[in-house]
Amino acid sequence: MKGHLALIGAAWLMLTGTNLVVAAGPEEIRIGQTLPYSGPASGFGAIGRVQEAFFDKVNAEGGINGHKVKFISLDDAYSPPKTVEQTRRLVEQDEVLMMFGSLGTATNGAVHRYLNLKKVPQLFVLSGATKWADPKRYPWTMPGSTSYDSEGVIYAKYVLATKPDARIAILSQNDDFGRDYVAGFKRALGDRAATMIVAEQSYETTAPTISSQLSTLKASGANVLYGVVLGKFTSQAIKGAAEIGWKPDLFFVPTSASSISFLEPAGLDNATGLISSSNQKDPMDPQWADDPGVKEYFAFMKQHMPNADAGNANHATGYHHATLLMTVLRACKDDFSRENVMRQAASLNDVKLPLLLPGMSATTGPDDYLPYQQLQLRRFNGKSWVAFGGIMDDR
Template identity: 30%
Template sequence: MRPTTRRILAAATGLALLAAVPACADDAKQAAENVPGVTDTEIVIGTHQPLTGPAAPGYSKISAATKAYFEHVNSKGGVNGRKIVYKVMDDGYNPANTENVVRKLVLDDKVFALLGGLGTPTHTNVLEFVKTQKVPDLFVSSGSRNWNQPDKYPTTFGWQPDYTVEGKILATWVKQQFPGAKVCHFGQNDDFGRDSLAGVEKVLGAVAAKQTYTTTNQQVGPAIGALKAAGCQVVISASIPGFTALAMGQAAGQGFRAQWVVSNVGADYTTLSNQLGDKKVILEGMVADNYLPMVGDTANPWIQEFTKIHQKYNSANPVDGNAIYGYSMAYTFVQALLAAGRNPTREKLVEAVQKGGFRGPGLTPFRYSDDVHAGYSGVRLNKVQNGAQAYFGPTYTTDDGDAAIVEAHLALIDEGDLRPTGERIAERAGVSLRTLWTNFKDMETLFAATGRLVGERLDALWQPIPPDLPLTRRIAEFCDQRAEMLEVLAPSARASALREPFSPQLRRNREAAIARVRHEIELVFEPELAHAGPGRDQLLDALTVACTWAAWAMMRDAMGLDVAAARATLARTIGALLVDAIAAGLR
């Protein structure tokens, strides 16, 4: 586990790029044939949400924000000329209802994809059905590890950090801040609570006491009384908002004073304050985590842009953490839809998410790959003080298992050991060889994890470049960043080249790296790409080739150029390609 200084505050102007140039009508009509939910003018997607029931407080507003973001995109022409239709069905946070509404969405409404279905117990109930129907099941609104089973559920993907990742990070902070304290766990009686507890106990060992609740029973008094009787000094809570409020309210009523450390899914201050009313003072000092910009950070360009969209399309609801969640998830979906191309199919959409490379308001990178369908890789802690919720400390990333092994693998490569053996990796990580192969079934899975770590390193170096800057300045800033990234990439790229002929995973890692740089080029040089007209894709291919490791290695290794000379050559190449495209577009 490690803190990262990654800054991911993007210029708000970049959000406008998600409204893509409309596709040719004939192409769109041809693409829409035999693709469920896709016509030449629309893409229909659906979701199940708790608009009523025990999870409705706060969560019922997420889909309203998601729909508002799609209205914003649709007002700019949609995605490749198609407007997004988002069908929201209420399941009341009841798994039986979820099965009914999802069947309707897939079989009757024939949606192209499911997006953001909310809840661990609810969505778990439809996984097998979704699998048999081969429907893209994107960005489930839950941190359960169930969504990260690509071999078993190949079309399902998480979005938020999983509860084990979150539990490990919260427990690490507690271990540092409260050494020797009695730490206890309060959690939902399903995979949400169990995954959270698993993460906590990976760091702390067995907790001093643990209690659970069920969403059909609001009587949490006995559970809170048991934690008090056990002498708990810190309570890590894996709870939805309604039960966070009930638990903390009961604790206050029983005179049980402990430090509450709450999962992000149940810790939005605005939602909890509305539920507690005059008793909201009990939230003072509550520590939680998040991975998106805090709603109170009005200087953040993402918050500024989302607020504008909210005021225009969603003003009846509060701007709170649930709204920011909905807007951010919708932004990621539009990126995935763009990456699926002008003629999207369900298969292309799944492949686009697996390639990853998405950017957005999150504080940490996504983990997506062929072998990992989990979402954000970490969180940052926040605290309620004087009626406001604000971040403190660094942002942390981790994974479900032992990140020390992956870091050891990459450290050996960085030091010049381009073919480290399992024995050397285990020795460097300070674990047994058996532990290494317990966490990673073979070298291919280790290569996948190492590829994700390299991706995180590159994400930490990326700084969004507003597309409205003068072209010369954009080229300069882009080449500065690209040169730095390629030098960071160099050791692992050289190591991969030795084994790639025999490793499908290393080839997938290379494809993901190419997709990453291609996406960066689209963000920075979209105005010039638009000028290219029918030659847009060819220009994008040429720019991508110029910016990849293969071109950089030729300059640095074969030609002997130093970093400055290679960077200057890259800038000249990009400039020449873009100027030529602009000139061709004006002729």
């Protein structure tokens, strides 16, 4: 029976294989995406909205090498089964050339193998899970973020340097997103992890609240909180800690949780002192007021999204990743085959982007799919994120 099923599977691959690599139509480049426009992480929907406006602008200016872009961004509500449904629709019905900038570790993981079997580029995944940068096993997938593991290392390095006697509590999402962050953090603490970490709690993305976890962590006597939280749980962690009178000396949240849209529901006063990191310029930071890249971003927002909050980090993130994809698409010239898209994406050489921090660039190779490997720490001052220290990396 097993042999019979294997033959059926092989036959299916042979039948579908002839259709695996399809060039874009002569006049249109179809780009697919799934994002949570509803559900607990709906704040990230701003990324897709700004990218839709970005590609509308590109089309109004003549497209890419004469080809118009059809950008199709669908709601997956941050639910893996919905991601599968929407991705299959985009690939099999809308016949997109690629998937681009879809959000989430579990959601992208649900379509990871499918897209690689179909040989559909899964470009610049908005997740820092280490598994996206695996060109040998998954050559059609490329991350768009610094890895969570590396980000965790950087936070741990800061704790060791500034508070070596810390009592650390860890709150993490119970999935690959949370596990990667915690693994990097513990790796950098090394042998000291066993004594410095005094409590650990996790939560499910389906949970209504995380109040019991916060109470348990506070009771441990921890004075440092490493919060691997996302979406509404970012707001709950910040507000919940304040409500129980817990003000850790150091409170970390991931780059992906640092949008003002997640801080506002928690109360900006409660968020003051939070530490995160970034490889992007914060458009609201006065130090970038005269920066050409930031000016370019604000001009775009004023003209193409006049009613949107240009200070929302998710808008800046969407714009940032769209400029990266433009670099790849322009390099394709007139060959918009899926193979050439991946070839160009894996050939980025010291690419400077408008919103990348000075000294940082995007670089990839056939054996190295991580476009970014550096970060800078930043602290929330009640109004905006302020960078401090120098550029750090996982070394």
